Amino acid sequence: MSHPSHESLADRICAVTGAAKGIGRGIAVALSREGGRVAVLDKDEAGAHETMRLITAGGATAIAVTCDTSDPASVVAARKEVAARLGDPEVLVNNAGITRPSALESMSLSEWNLILSVNLTGYFLCAQEFGRAMRAAGRGVLVHVASIMAHYANPFAGAYGPSKAGVMSLSRQLAAEWAPYGVRSNCVLPGLVRTPMTEAMYSQPGITERRVVSVPAGRIGMPEDIAQAAVFLASPQSAYINGTEILVDGGFAANLMSLIPRAGFERSDMPSPHHS
Ligand SMILES: NC(=O)c1ccc[n+]([C@@H]2O[C@H](COP(=O)([O-])OP(=O)(O)OC[C@H]3O[C@@H](n4cnc5c(N)ncnc54)[C@H](O)[C@@H]3O)[C@@H](O)[C@H]2O)c1
Numbered sequence: 001m002s003h004p005s006h007e008s009l010a011d012r013i014c015a016v017t018g019a020a021k022g023i024g025r026g027i028a029v030a031l032s033r034e035g036g037r038v039a040v041l042d043k044d045e046a047g048a049h050e051t052m053r054l055i056t057a058g059g060a061t062a063i064a065v066t067c068d069t070s071d072p073a074s075v076v077a078a079r080k081e082v083a084a085r086l087g088d089p090e091v092l093v094n095n096a097g098i099t100r101p102s103a104l105e106s107m108s109l110s111e112w113n114l115i116l117s118v119n120l121t122g123y124f125l126c127a128q129e130f131g132r133a134m135r136a137a138g139r140g141v142l143v144h145v146a147s148i149m150a151h152y153a154n155p156f157a158g159a160y161g162p163s164k165a166g167v168m169s170l171s172r173q174l175a176a177e178w179a180p181y182g183v184r185s186n187c188v189l190p191g192l193v194r195t196p197m198t199e200a201m202y203s204q205p206g207i208t209e210r211r212v213v214s215v216p217a218g219r220i221g222m223p224e225d226i227a228q229a230a231v232f233l234a235s236p237q238s239a240y241i242n243g244t245e246i247l248v249d250g251g252f253a254a255n256l257m258s259l260i261p262r263a264g265f266e267r268s269d270m271p272s273p274h275h276s
Contacts, residue, residue, distance in 0.1 A: 007035030008235035015039040015082055015089040017069050017126055018096025020047025022195030023145060025054070026223025027093050027230045032060035034231055039082040039089060041067040042096065061086075069096045069122035079129045088133035091234045094123040094167075095145040099197060102158030112159045119163035120170065127174055127185075135181035142185040143233045144171045145226065148249050150189055164189075168245060175243030184242045186233045191249025193221040214259065217250030225250075 014031045018024035020042035028038050032055040040055075040062055042048040048064035055062035063085050067078035082089060097119045102111055127142055134140025147164040154161050167187060174185035192211055194202050202208050202220065212219060229248045232238050247253060 007033075008231070008237060009091070010035035011037060012091055012234075013037050013039070013082075013087050013089045014091035014093065014234065015041055015126075015130060016093040016095060017041045017067070017122070019051050019093075020044040021051070022197055023190065023193060023223045023226045024093070024095040025051045026227040027095060027145075028062070029054060029058075030224065030227035030231045031091070031093075031234065032058065032062060034235065035060075036091065036234075037061040037086055038063075039086055040064045041069070041078055041082075043068045069094075069126055070117040072125055075122075075125045075129050083133070088137065089130055090134065090137070090139060091141045091143070092126060092130040092134075093143045093145065093230055093234065094126055096122055097145065097147075097163075097197075099160045100158055101156055103156050104158065107158050115159035116163050116166070119160065120166040123167055124170055127170070131174070131178065131183060134183045135178060138182040140178075140181075140183040141234050142171070142174055142183065143230050144168075144185070144187045145230070146171070146187045146189050146245070148189050148191045148247060148253060150187070150245070152253065171245075172243045179242055184233075184238075186238070186241060186243065187245040188226055188229045188233065189245050189247045189249070190226045191215070191221055191247070191252040193223065193226060195223060214255060215250045215252045216255050219250065221248065221250055 009031060014036040016024050016028045019028040019040040028040050028051055032038050038055055040048045040051045045066045052062040052064040065078045065081050068074040123144055144167050146167040149161040150164040150168040171185045171187045208220060226248050229246045
């Protein structure tokens with residue numbers, strides 16, 4: 001007698017962009033642990049294959065597909081390759097992103113366009129290309145990795161914040177336009193996460209300790225923390241959640257008032273931050 005699978009994504013085909021490392025790799029691995037068959041998309045071919053091997057070593061199915069998400073022709077080719085080798089994805093996780101330090105007063109148009117082309121246009125291109133088969137099938141899920149910076153300014157990060165606010169708006173618009181076709185669209189907004197993107201910062205002496213002070217959870221986030229939220233939004237457990245965002249930041253955004261002195265409100269008997 002066969003038993004129903006307890007994996008929330010059993011045999012669902014999932015495409016994850018920017019999955020050669022960092023948060024994208026964490027999401028790809030987590031989806032596979034829930035039974036997903038994963039297409040690992042990245043412009044970093046070697047890294048994409050490494051993620052694929054991590055997944056297949058665990059006994060799950062994965063393929064690596066080289067793709068520059070900012071290039072329409074590359075996205076079309078990647079979608080065709082995934083369809084031919086795995087089938088049409090029911091889940092797309094838009095995650096490939098870049099960041100560059102830059103001051104708005106002096107940043108060039110080409111720098112501005114570069115960030116937007118990957119962080120926002122790339123998300124649109126992938127949603128449009130992969131969404132076609134989802135709408136035809138009458139079911140599909142889009143999960144977009146945006147950022148806490150969709151809400152909060154990050155001085156000297158150039159177009160990064162605007163690109164992430166744009167992703168949040170794009171996601172809501174996709175939710176509204178495609179809900180009648182059975183397609184959901186939601187965002188995960190990571191806070192501070194240690195990945196190859198941010199490693200140069202965290203490996204500097206004292207930076208991690210100074211950042212952790214602002215995070216009630218008492219630690220910097222890891223790709224797995226973001227992956228758990230992405231898996232939830234990709235799975236049928238979130239069937240009635242559409243057009244919204246989950247902030248995954250260890251309480252960082254809620255902690256603003258603790259950063260200022262407040263005479264009479266201090267407590268000396270608080271436990272040290274919880275490390276889990
Ligand atoms: N690390 C953080 O603290 C943090 C916080 C908030 C949001 N985010 C977002 O999470 C996502 C993943 O970030 P990360 O920290 O894992 O970054 P990362 O640099 O460690 O990994 C990003 C991956 O995306 C790929 N990529 C970049 N441009 C691409 C393109 N044009 N086409 C295909 N692949 C491309 C890279 O090759 C890399 O494998 C990004 O959207 C980022 O903005 C990260």
